[in-house]
Amino acid sequence: MNEYDSALVRSILAPHGFQSxxxxxxxxxxxxxxxxxxxxAYRKIYGLLDKLRPLKKQKKSFVVGVLGCMAQNLxxxxxxxxxxxxVVGPDNYRSLPGLIEQSITSGDCGIDADLSEYExxxxxxxxxxEGVNAWVAIMRGCDNFCTFCVVPYTRGRERSRSVADILDxxxxxxxxxxxxxxxLGQNVNSYSDRDGSFADLIVRVADVxxxxxxxxxxxxxxxxxxxxxxxxAAHPNICKHxxxxxxxxNDRILGLMGRNYTRxxxxxLAERIxxxxxxxxxxxxxxxxxxxxxxxEFLETFKVMENLAFDSAFIFKYSERKGTIASRKFADDxxxxxxTDRIVRxxxxxxxxxSDKNRARIGSLEAVLIEGPAEKKPDHQVGxxxxxxxxxxxxxxxxxxxxxxxxIREASSTxxxxxxx
Ligand code: SAM
Ligand code: SF4
Numbered sequence: 001m002n003e004y005d006s007a008l009v010r011s012i013l014a015p016h017g018f019q020s021x022x023x024x025x026x027x028x029x030x031x032x033x034x035x036x037x038x039x040x041a042y043r044k045i046y047g048l049l050d051k052l053r054p055l056k057k058q059k060k061s062f063v064v065g066v067l068g069c070m071a072q073n074l075x076x077x078x079x080x081x082x083x084x085x086x087v088v089g090p091d092n093y094r095s096l097p098g099l100i101e102q103s104i105t106s107g108d109c110g111i112d113a114d115l116s117e118y119e120x121x122x123x124x125x126x127x128x129x130e131g132v133n134a135w136v137a138i139m140r141g142c143d144n145f146c147t148f149c150v151v152p153y154t155r156g157r158e159r160s161r162s163v164a165d166i167l168d169x170x171x172x173x174x175x176x177x178x179x180x181x182x183x184l185g186q187n188v189n190s191y192s193d194r195d196g197s198f199a200d201l202i203v204r205v206a207d208v209x210x211x212x213x214x215x216x217x218x219x220x221x222x223x224x225x226x227x228x229x230x231x232x233a234a235h236p237n238i239c240k241h242x243x244x245x246x247x248x249x250n251d252r253i254l255g256l257m258g259r260n261y262t263r264x265x266x267x268x269l270a271e272r273i274x275x276x277x278x279x280x281x282x283x284x285x286x287x288x289x290x291x292x293x294x295x296x297e298f299l300e301t302f303k304v305m306e307n308l309a310f311d312s313a314f315i316f317k318y319s320e321r322k323g324t325i326a327s328r329k330f331a332d333d334x335x336x337x338x339x340t341d342r343i344v345r346x347x348x349x350x351x352x353x354x355s356d357k358n359r360a361r362i363g364s365l366e367a368v369l370i371e372g373p374a375e376k377k378p379d380h381q382v383g384x385x386x387x388x389x390x391x392x393x394x395x396x397x398x399x400x401x402x403x404x405x406x407x408i409r410e411a412s413s414t415x416x417x418x419x420x421x
Contacts, residue, residue: 001184002033002068004135007126009033009067009093014127016097024055029063029100034070036150038319045070049081056083063103067093069154072113073322079109089113090140090155093121115141115156122165125172132371132401133180133215134173138166138201142186144220146247147258147325148287148318151186158186163195163204170208179401180213180369181205187220189228199227206235212403213369214238215388218245218285222260224269229276240277241388244270245285249304250297253290258325263304270308281311281387286346289318289339291330298342305349311357311387312414313350317343351413358389358411365407365421366391372400391416 009031010020021027032048035041045066056062065086066078072089079087085103088096092112102108120140128134139160142151170181183205185191191198198216206214214237219228221244232238244266248254251262261269274280286305288298305313317339320332368383368391375382381395383404392415393406410417 001135001137002035004126004137004184005068005090005093006033007128007135008121008124009096010127011124012093012096013100016101018097018100024052028059028061028104029065031065031067031096034066034068036069036073036154036321038316038321040319042070046081049083052083061104063100065096065100069150072115072154073150075111075113079111085109087111087113089115091116091119094119117157118159120159120161120165122161125169128173128176128178132178132369133182134170134176134178135184136166136169136173136181137161137184138188138198139185139191143190144187145258145325147256147329148290148321150321150324153323155186158190160185160191160193163193163201166201167204167208170205170211174208174210177401179211180215181211183214183216185216185218187218187223188216189219189223189225197225197227199225199231202228202238203231203235206231206238212237213386215241217243219243221245221266221269224273226276229273232280233277239386239388240279241281241283241386242273242277243283243285244273246301246304246308247285247287248290248293248297249301250293253293253297253301256292256326256330257287257290263300267304267308279387281389282308283312283388284310284314286313286315287318288315288342288346289334291318291326291333293318293334295338302345302349305346305353309353309357310350311389312354313346315343315346315350354413355411358413358416361408361416362411363408365405366416366418368393368404368406368420370396370398370400370402370404385416389416390414391418393418393420396420 034045063085064083067088071087078084086099095112099110141156141158143158145152188198249263320327366385370381370383374380374392380392382392385391391406396404404420406418406420408416408418
């Protein structure tokens with residue numbers, strides 16, 4: 001979402017004469033787009049701001065702005081940092097040109113971080129960087145208030161863009177040469193427009209000529225409709241990949257998290273998805289060490305992950321976020337060592353499962369959307385399978401954005417290796 005928002009910001013700034021430059025040293029203005037979901041995201045940003053201190057001293061005119069969720073959440077606290085001149089929240093990017101200008105001309109500092117119920121930036125065409133994937137935000141904000149999560153406070157109320165505006169943006173991305181779009185929302189299943197539901201929207205996106213692949217993230221497990229499963233199953237260019245965040249496998253913890261589903265309902269949904277979409281790649285998010293989580297309750301999460309055997313998983317330690325329901329109601333009482341121990345056990349389990357699953361694909365033929373040269377092997381190309389796994393193979397004459405049919409010869413827990421046929 002931040003990559004998408006950065007593309008909107010580039011587009012908002014371009015008509016005012018701002019251009020991207022290659023290094024911080026050359027820049028007159030540095031804008032840092034931030035995340036607030038976990039504490040380590042904060043630490044990274046403060047580390048980066050500290051690194052900018054010498055430049056601030058050297059340069060006469062130097063404006064540093066912090067954008068995004070951390071800006072929305074911390075406001076004055078961020079402005080107190082000696083290098084920061086501007087703090088601008090996710091719904092206020094339109095005011096950036098004026099604020100920057102003012103800061104350059106009169107050295108003013110400023111905060112604009114008022115959440116809006118309406119802002120969707122739908123009239124702004126994002127200035128995307130090159131690549132094969134175009135992120136397309138179909139909605140902004142979130143109304144779910146999962147108790148651990150800061151997003152409803154930093155991105156505000158949920159609002160959907162119109163089907164017509166989204167289709168215009170997808171057509172523009174296709175015309176600009178992007179073969180893949182990824183539709184983004186905090187809970188895509190609650191997308192709603194008078195012209196249709198998320199299932200209606202994704203089908204219309206898949207029908208846009210020259211769009212070879214459609215991905216989406218994330219659906220919430222509490223309301224996964226059958227027509228979406230049918231849409232994925234029926235459309236060859238909608239990738240067979242569903243990212244379904246479980247968070248925890250114990251019902252008491254799921255209740256405290258405010259997730260609105262039980263373990264049994266989640267497992268039933270995962271089985272329904274696998275039944276309706278044969279070969280689907282199912283991935284998830286997990287939080288370990290939510291307040292009061294016992295070892296026994298953690299083991300239930302372990303068991304669900306073992307039984308469901310996700311293709312891959314993002315696993316996080318619970319990170320208390322200021323202002324969230326959990327931070328007000330519960331003490332962050334699982335000791336750091338226990339959080340570490342639990343996350344390591346889940347990493348090990350998932351690594352074993354992902355390795356087994358990837359090894360089972362040795363010998364198969366995968367359709368790979370080529371992204372470019374492989375980073376560590378310049379004579380190889382890298383791309384993604386339909387399910388989203390990274391595939392590396394000796395370079396073909398095909399350019400990024402084309403498809404290669406790759407016979408898989410080797411596999412690790414994260415990557416498939418093969419040769420193009
Ligand atoms: N809207 C998505 C959903 O509900 O599936 C999730 C978006 S959130 C930005 C991405 C992931 O970050 C969540 O699924 C959750 O696992 C993790 N996360 C959110 N808040 C967290 C917290 N306070 N501590 C640790 N992980 C957190
Ligand atoms: Fe956060 Fe829950 Fe909304 Fe996802 S659905 S963004 S976890 S509040």
